[in-house]
Structures are given as structure tokens and as C-alpha cells.
Amino acid sequence: MPSLSLLSAAIMGGYLAAFLYLTVRSAQAAGQPVWLFGLGNRQGLSALLFRVVFAGGFLYPAAVLAAGFEPVHEIVALPFPMRVGGLLLALAGALFGIYAQHYMGASWRIGSVEGHSGAIVDTGPFRRSRNPVFVGQVAMFAGFLLARPDLIQFALVAAITLAVWLQVRIEEKVLVRDPGEPYQAYRQKVPRWL
Template sequence: MPSLPLLSATLMGVYLAAFLALTARSARAAERPAWLFGLGGRQGLPALLFRLSFAGALVYPALLAAGLPPAPVLVDPSLPARLAGLLLALGGGVFAVHAQHHMGTSWRIGSAAGHSGAIVDTGPFRLSRNPVFVGQVMLLAGFAITRPDAVQLALTAVLVLAVRLQVRVEEDVLAQDLGAAYRAYRQRVPRWL
């Protein structure tokens, strides 16, 4: 059986490849860029934090699998707990990719006034206004359960902070761009789950 760090690195690599491929496909289909972090204010810090957490979630377990001495675990989880963490990570990655795919041409990375797509309120967006972020947090939280050391916990905390900061920006932009339709959606569907 492959090592847990190798499984984590592979899962994160597959998730990031799917994320980038779906982003490129969405941009082509919409005939406009999907990367909006540079266009809107207050997104520099969340953009940096997303990049750090995702890069770290890929590189750290890969380095562990290659023999890097690991940070001490805070609690040594049992094998069933580690497997449950991997299942949570897998489920989170699949949920995030499914939600991103479901957004179709409305998919954006970042948010900027005048660049909002149509409201997507079907599929996973009936359960959460932010299912991609929910899945991403599940992904990294699963890794933290699998290996609860200071590095993995910090990567998860950085992602949670990035998500919280970014959601505030996106909600402001969507309310400005989409008005009453977005406010009605906010009333019907919870922010997280």
C-alpha cells in the first residue's frame, strides 16, 4: 500500500489538475478570462493565502513521501482515523470539482464588479452558496486529520482564512452586480451548508 503522504500528495495533485482544467474549459466556453483576482480590490491577501495553502498541501506530503523528516504530530491518529481523513479529503475534492463543473461558464477565480456570471442555484448550489470552498476546506481538513502536525494544521487554517476573506469580497460584488436576485438567493441558501 502506498504511504499516506504519497496518497495525500497524489490526491492534491489530481484535485489541482482538475481545478485548472475546469477553469480553462470554463474560460474558453465563456470566451472571457476566469482569473479575476487582479481586477477587484481586497483580494490580494486571499489570493496569496489560497496559493500558499494549495501549494503547501501538494508539496508538503510529497516531501514527506520523499523522506523529509516530518513535523511532530500533535496527536497520533489511529489507522481508521487516518483512512477517515483520506476519505474526507477525497470527498471534499470530488465535491469541490463537481461544484466547479456545475458552475459552467459562471465559474470565476476571484471576483470583480461587472464580471459576475449568472446565479447558479441548482445542484450543490441548492445546499450551499459556496460549495467549492466547502469542498476545498473538507479536502485540507481531511489531510489534517490524516496527519495532524503543525504544518498541515497551519495549511488548513490558512485556507479557512482565505475562504472567509474571499467570501466577503464575492458577496459584496455579487450583491452589487446581481441585486435583488442575489439577495433572494442569499435568503434561500446558507453560506456554507
């Protein structure tokens, strides 16, 4: 059976490849850039946290594989079935996040700036959550923490949770102004998370 580190790196690598592919496809469909982090609204901290988390999510298990040993001691000993369950949660989170991103199509944005919002998507996974991509991402990292319960994975979960919380606050402020009423109606019907 492949090692948990190999499977973690494969899940994260697959997620990142799909994320980038769908981002390029969305930019082509929208006919405009969808990477908005550099355009303002105090998104610098959340942008930095997302970059660190996703780089760490891939590089950490790859480094463990390359080193051939566990570089960080685990904070709790979990039985093997719970670790496998963690990887299944990570895979489910990755697949759900990619599905939700795919579902957004031309409305997909990375960051949020007034005047650059896509149309409100309120069907599919967006009928149950206003932020299903973020729900999937947090679930993915929570699964990695169960698979490898150490301080680095704990820090990655804390960082993704903070990044998501900061970014959602920014995005909601932008969407209240742009597009305004359609978002307000959507916000009344659908919860922020689940």
C-alpha cells in the first residue's frame, strides 16, 4: 500500500492541478483576469496565507517522502483506520472544492474587487453553501491533519481557516455593493458555510 505521505502529496498535487486548470478555463470563459488578489481591498494577508498553505500542503508530504522519515513528531497517536479516514476526508474535500469551482464557470474569481464580480451562482453546491469551494478546502486540510496529526498539519489547518475567514469577510463586503441586490437575496436564502 502506498504511504500516507505519497497519497497526501498526490491528493494535494491533483487538487492544485485541477484548481489551476479550472482557473485558466474560467478566465478564458470570462474574457478577463480572474486573479484579483493584487487589486486591493486588503487581501494581502489572506492571499499570502493561501499561498503558504497550498505550497505547504504539497511540499510537506513530498519532503517527508524525500527524507524517508518523519521530521515532526505527532501531537496525538491515531490508529491507522482513522488516518485512512483522514485521507478519505481530504480526497472528498478536494473533489468537492473542485466540483464547486467547476460549477462557478465564468463567475470564478480568486479574490474579490468591486467591478470585477461574476454573476451570482445559486444552483448546484451553491444552493446549500455560499462558499462550497472554501468548505472543500478546509475539509481537505482537516483530513490531512487526521492522516498526519502533527504541528505542521495543525498550523496548515489553522492558516487555511484564518485565510478563508478573512477572505469571506472581504468578499461579502464587495458582493453587498457589487452586484448588490442579487447577492443580498442569495445571502438571505443560503447559509455562509453549510
